[in-house]
Structure formats: C-alpha cells, structure tokens
Amino acid sequence: MFVRPAEIADEKLLWAMLYEASYAHENGIDSPDQLRDVPKLAHYVEGWGAPGDLGVVGGFDGVPLGAAWLRLFGPADPAYGYIDADTPELAIGVAPESRGTGLGTALMTALLEAARDKYDAVCLSVRHGNPAYRLYRRLGFVDVDDSEMTNLAGTTSITMVLRFR
Template sequence: MTNTTDCLTLRRLSIADEPMLWTMLMHAAHESSLAAVHQQPLLRPYVEGWGRAGDLGWLAQHPAKTVGAAWCRCWTGSDQGYGYVDSTIPELAIAVLPPYCGQGIGSHLLAALLADARHRYTAISLSVRGDNPARQLYERFGFTAVKGSEVPNRVGGTSLTMRCPLASGQTIS
C-alpha cells in the first residue's frame, strides 16, 4: 500500500498562490464556501494581498494536486487576527483538504513553516477553537495556550490563542 506522504512534495508559497490560499483559508476557518470567507472582514486579511514583506508559507502537493498549506503573516495597522499577540509575531493558519487529513501532511507543513520562521521571528501564534483536535498537533510542536486568551468565538464556542517560541529566532530585514 502506498503511504500518502510517499508521494508528497512541499514547496514555498509564492505570490501566485493567493487564489489557492483562499480555498485553504475556507477550510482552516471551517467555512462552507469561498463567498462566506470573502464576506468576513476578519478573515480576509489572512490572505488578501499575499506576498507582502514577511509573509511565509508552504504548500503540500500530492502528487501534483495541492492538498494543504501552512502560512503566517504579521498584522499591521488596525488588522489584527484572532490569534494576534503583537505586531512582531506572525499568526499561523493551516489547512489540509478533508480527504487528506490525519495522514501526516499537516505535521510536514508545520515542520517546514516553523523551520523557515525560526530564521525570521522569535515566536509564532495561532488561534484555535477549544474543541478542535488540531490543538494536539500544535502542542506536539511546542505551542502553549497564552494565559487568559480563551474567548467566546463567532460560532458559539470558545477559542484560545497559542504561542510557540522559536528558539534561534533572529530578525532579518
């Protein structure tokens, strides 16, 4: 039997990947359509204008189909994501297409992104629903809940902010 990760390739995101990122954002935010994502002013800044200075991301292909992506960006001005900590700490977003979940792809993406981010940032944050099993994955990679960050979310549950220190972090201009 062929393991999914045997045919998996990872590559860095480019500006040209913005359309694909909207689809990944839809999955990451558990929305049912791209229209719903575009209608939400708090979701759009996770992808809009992808490719600005400091944006980092990776995508996974299997074998040629894009099946997942992990990306991060810092928040500027009045834009602040759900997992905002401060303007120097980028927020992570990640999604794997539903048929491909649970096969190690998210772990590969997260490892690639964190390795990259380590050269630029001192830490990375995210926002996750309290009942999302993805929380286990994040904890495995060193994310811990930011104290006092648990807040009601837009779907009636709670979400919390998690933060992962990036040990060898150094700022690259």
C-alpha cells in the same frame, strides 16, 4: 507527498484552505470566495505576498491539498490569535480528504523551520476540541493565558504561541 514554498500564485489555494481552517461552512458561508466579505478572516489572505508573508503548500502526486502560512498583523487590525506586531500568526488548512495523512504535520514542520530564522515566535488561534491542538502542543506551542475568545462559528478558540528564542 511534497511540500514547497508558497508563491503569490497560490493565493486561490490559501483562500480555499482558510475556508477549511475557519469552519466557515458552519456559519452559512458557502464558498471560499465569500470569505472576502468577512474582514476578520479576509486579512489572513487578502494581498498575499506582502512583506513578512511566509508560507508552504503541500499535497500528493503534484496536487496541492494543504497550505500553512503566516502573516504579521498590527494592533489596529488584529487577527484572532494576535499577540503583538512582531509575532506573525499562523494559519493552516488541509483538504478533508488529506486529513490524517501526515500532510498537516509536514506543512507545519516546514513552515516553522522557515520561520525560525525570521521571527522570535509564532502564534495561532485554535478552536477548543480541534484535533490539531494536539499537533500544535507536540510542536511546542503553549496556551496563552486568558486568551479565550468567541470565533466566527460562535465557539471558543484559544491563542497559542511557539517561542523560538
């Protein structure tokens, strides 16, 4: 397994991992390229490499199969798990064939370690029933009270936050 910092050249992979993470296929979206037409999701990746962007890519045998990244959003264009303009929101996606291999944990651990020195906290949005919820709790994320919202798939998501200080 490898994990490395994400680069601008990884934008295509980030779109693919956003497709996995968002369950877009359940909403009739057939490919990662179609996410560009969904503004609420597109801003997680569009223009990757902006100030404040931070991410990691990982996989096996030199093949990238997952990514975890974070971005800052403002109140005028918040993301699903928005808390405030100083708290970046994290997104993570792992290719289906690599789920359950420890890749997601490795990506999250590396990204949170890198974020610890730059930010006071990190937030994310997760669907009720998503198995990754247990990983987030194990890493120290806690639920944000009254943060339930309807996501793109029409199910309920909750915002979680990890405070470093």
